Amino acid sequence: xxxxxEVQYKPYDICVITAANxxxxxxxxxxxxxxxxxxxxxxxxxxLVYADPQxxxxxxxxxxxxxxxxxxxxFYEPSSNIKDPISIIQNxxxxxxxxxxxxxxxxxxxxxxxxxIPLPTSFRHNYGQKSKTAQPVxxxxxxxxxxxxxxxxxxxxxxxxxxxxLIPLPCLNSGQxxxxxxDTLLSFDPSEVSFxxxxxxxxxxxxxxxxxxxxxxxxxxxxxxxxxxxxxTNFLQKPDYxxxxxxxxxxxxxxxFVDTGVMNFGVDAIDILMRASGISLQDGKVLVEKGxxxxxxxxxxxxxxxxxxxxxxxxxKNYESYDKSHARANLSSFMKALRDIPFFVCLLPYCEFxxxxxxxxxxxxxxxxxxxxxxxxxxxxxxxxVIDNTALSNAFVYNSVLNNGSLVINGKSFIEGCFLxxxxxxxxxxxxxxxxxxxxxxNLKEGVCVSCVPIDNGEKYWVAIIYGIEDDFKKSAEDxxxxxxxxxxxKWMEDRGISVFDLWSNGEYGELWDAKLFTxxxxxxxxxRISLDFxxxxxxxxxxxxxSPRMSLQEILRTIDYETFVCNFSNLIGTWxx
Numbered sequence: 001x002x003x004x005x006e007v008q009y010k011p012y013d014i015c016v017i018t019a020a021n022x023x024x025x026x027x028x029x030x031x032x033x034x035x036x037x038x039x040x041x042x043x044x045x046x047x048l049v050y051a052d053p054q055x056x057x058x059x060x061x062x063x064x065x066x067x068x069x070x071x072x073x074x075f076y077e078p079s080s081n082i083k084d085p086i087s088i089i090q091n092x093x094x095x096x097x098x099x100x101x102x103x104x105x106x107x108x109x110x111x112x113x114x115x116x117i118p119l120p121t122s123f124r125h126n127y128g129q130k131s132k133t134a135q136p137v138x139x140x141x142x143x144x145x146x147x148x149x150x151x152x153x154x155x156x157x158x159x160x161x162x163x164x165x166l167i168p169l170p171c172l173n174s175g176q177x178x179x180x181x182x183d184t185l186l187s188f189d190p191s192e193v194s195f196x197x198x199x200x201x202x203x204x205x206x207x208x209x210x211x212x213x214x215x216x217x218x219x220x221x222x223x224x225x226x227x228x229x230x231x232x233t234n235f236l237q238k239p240d241y242x243x244x245x246x247x248x249x250x251x252x253x254x255x256x257f258v259d260t261g262v263m264n265f266g267v268d269a270i271d272i273l274m275r276a277s278g279i280s281l282q283d284g285k286v287l288v289e290k291g292x293x294x295x296x297x298x299x300x301x302x303x304x305x306x307x308x309x310x311x312x313x314x315x316x317k318n319y320e321s322y323d324k325s326h327a328r329a330n331l332s333s334f335m336k337a338l339r340d341i342p343f344f345v346c347l348l349p350y351c352e353f354x355x356x357x358x359x360x361x362x363x364x365x366x367x368x369x370x371x372x373x374x375x376x377x378x379x380x381x382x383x384x385x386v387i388d389n390t391a392l393s394n395a396f397v398y399n400s401v402l403n404n405g406s407l408v409i410n411g412k413s414f415i416e417g418c419f420l421x422x423x424x425x426x427x428x429x430x431x432x433x434x435x436x437x438x439x440x441x442x443n444l445k446e447g448v449c450v451s452c453v454p455i456d457n458g459e460k461y462w463v464a465i466i467y468g469i470e471d472d473f474k475k476s477a478e479d480x481x482x483x484x485x486x487x488x489x490x491k492w493m494e495d496r497g498i499s500v501f502d503l504w505s506n507g508e509y510g511e512l513w514d515a516k517l518f519t520x521x522x523x524x525x526x527x528x529r530i531s532l533d534f535x536x537x538x539x540x541x542x543x544x545x546x547x548s549p550r551m552s553l554q555e556i557l558r559t560i561d562y563e564t565f566v567c568n569f570s571n572l573i574g575t576w577x578x
Contacts, residue, residue, distance in 0.1 A: 010171045011042035012095040014071065015163065017115065017182060018063045020100040021055035024113060027562040028099075031116050031159075034566055040124065040160070042167075048074070052100055054300040060098045061304035062297045064179060065277045067096055068270070069286070069294055078284030085281055086271040090175045095166060097159070098306075099182030104473040104513055105358045107465055107553065108416075108433040111453045111560050115182035116157045117356060118416060120366065120382040120398035124156060125164030155383075155399065155573065158185055161376060169264070170195045177265040179306060185354040186260055187372045192348050194229045195264045199342030200314065202232070205351035206251060207258035209241050216259035216307050218345040219249045232343040235259075235311035259307065260351055269341045276337035293334045302331070313338030359431055359449060359469045363414045366396040385576040394428070401437075401575050411446065419572060429469050436462070436568055440525045445535050447486045452524060454568070455551070456561035462524040463556055466531040471512070473553055478509035484517075485535060495537040502546055518556065519548040 017032075019025035028049045035041045050070050052058050058066060068089070075088050082088060099115035109117045159182065166180055168190035174197070180186075188205070195201045204218045219234035234247055239256075243249075249256050265273070278292020288294045296302035304310075311317075313335040354372040356362050366378065381389065382398040389397075391407040400418045407420075411428015418435040420442070426432075427446035434452045435442070444450065447469040455461050467473075468486035475482040482489040489512065493499075501507045503515040521527045530548065533540045551559070 009168055010093060011044040011167055012178075013045065013092045014048065015045050015095045015097070016048045016050060016067050016071070017097050017159075018060075018067065018100045019049055019051040019113070020057070020102055021558065022051045023558050023560070024100070025049045025051040027111075027560060027565075028113065028116070030562045030566055031112070031157075034570075035160075052300070053298050056300035057100070057303060058297050058300060059303040059305045060179075061306035061308075061310050062302060063098060063100065064096060064177075064306055065273065065279075065294055065304065066297050068177075068274055069277075069279055069288070069298075072274075072279065072281075072286045076281065076286055083281055085274050085279055085286075086267060089177075089270055089274075090267055091173070092175050093171060094175075094177045095163075096177065096179050097162065097182035098179070101183065102513070102554075102557065104553075106356065106362065107467050107471075107473065108359060108362060108414075108431050108449065108451045109356075110465075110553065110557055111434070111451070111565065112157075113182075114356065115159045115162075118155055118157050118399050119161065119376070120378045120380065120396070120416075121156050121161075121376050122382065123161065123376050125160065125167075155569070158183070161185055165190070166262070169193055169262075172197060172264075172266060175267045175270070177270050179261075179263040179265070181261040183355065183357075184261060185372060185376075186262070186351055187354065187375055188260075188348050188351040192228065192346075194346050196229060196266065196342065196344045198266045198268050199344060200266070200269045200310075201229070201264045202311075202343075202345040203260045203262040203264075203348065204257040204345050205260065205348040206253075206255040208255060209244065209250075211353075212244065212249075212256035212258050213238055213240055216311070217244065217249055218257040218259060219247050220257065220345060220347070228347045230345055230347060232311075232315070232345050235315060235317075237308060257345065257347060260348075260353075261307070263306065272337055272341055276334045293331065304331070309335065310338065311343070314341050314343040359467070359471070360429075362431055363396075363412055363429060363469070366414060367412050383573070383576050395426075399569075399572070399576070401572065417569065417572065419575070431469070434565075436524055438524065439528055442528065443532065445485075448535060450528070450531065452528070453556060454561040454564040455520060455556060455559045456564070457559040460561060460564065461520040461522060461549075462527050463518050463520045463551065464524070464528040464531040465518055465553065465556065466534050473512040476509060476511055477503070477515060482512060484512065492534075496540050497542050498546075513554050514552045516550040516552050516555075518553070519545060519550050521548070 017028050019028055032047045050067050052063060072085055072088055099113055103110040103114055162185060170193055202218060217236045217239055218232055220230035221233045244256050277294040278289030279294050280287050316339050352371045356365055380396050384397050384400050386402045394409045394411055395413045395415055397415045399416050402420045404421050404424055406423040409426045413426050413430040415432045417433050419437040422441035425443045427444060429447045430444045431449035436452055449467055449469060451465045453463050455463055468483055470486045471483050477489050484492045500509060504510045519527055519530045530545060
């Protein structure tokens, strides 16, 4: 029987997206403005984007504290005579979506960030009329909050559905802070969710050991005020079977309660978090105590994980054993203060993760049937204009125009955000994203992928990023397991007469992320041609490549021309909707 519980439908007062650096943050702001201009965001919500300070990683916990500090700075009015920081947060419903990753294993969407990965659906959340109070919505109507063929922006991204999914979560009238990951789509019944009025409530579901071993896991005791709301007695990070068994973390079916990444902070927990971080109001200003955790975060010399230090602090665990060799200054008193926060978890009967972390997952997740795809109506050829799809039986295509008669695809492939006109030959397991109109012919070997990105480093250019389906730009090039175009990176360099000095100015091996591999130019055709030649040492012209202006993937992402990027996508939408 369907669950007849009611869920509360009240948009957030504030929604914050975190970013890795200010340039990525500016791209996120343009994405949000693009949606606002098309009326696809809830009018009641103020959307903000904050980058980690100084472009250095401070962790999801650090970003949470830093965002609270920035919210106080933004909304505090000295004339209000408010003396307590929590008074500014009280009665507000706040959502933080952590999305500060570089997507080093997913170059296709490094430019937009995982949170704005487009999805092959026309589903859109119907935010309805303005409402200052929470409105009960029958569970059976939850999915009707999404509907097809609404006034369309022509694009639905991961962000749009995540936001819509998190709005129906229980609303705490005294105020609340909801934390979630911006790169994972969770499919669950919001009417099954219960939040405690106080403390922190996590959200979990029963999953197999192989999934639990890659995530956080909740260990619980007796039920709290509601049957599915339990007190947390322990929290494990990526435990194996033996640790789960020893910690009484398995049910009779050998399932563990896997962390979804969603956490709800009651007003009392927010208050303790801010006080323990050294944030206060004095003399009409938001102040940060000298030597405090918040000061360390602002100076980017402290790192804090919301899924490790925060739970461990509440449970009074020995967090030092989880030290990852990043700075722990100012953490001791902060961790002790967390002991006063009640810790609960809501146990869902079912939840499905839809996560795209690698290039290979990008192809796999859209070529297989899943509950998520069924619920949100993922469809091949969504928002696509294709002359002849008979040659596309192996391809998943959306948000694209294929205006070519010569098309050969020999294996599972993925095409999104492209305008293809020339001769296209794909060997299989290929990913094509962002290919603009006029790019010419494209011939890719099996497992080779291309993404085109506009950049602006004083002048406007294009760059074609070529990479292998198995490549991981996180790896050091000195590591024998490092690959480029799916083969040994060192062998690729050797075969083409490329030296370490060609790729790293200091003449020492670095990460692939920092290697100056990719040529930039005014003409996208030339940039693509040089990149395509990477595949074959017999046609690769090393001197032309060496003398061409080049950038690393890291440099590209810090100079993306987001305005051109959004403009080109808008033009593409106009073409497929024509």
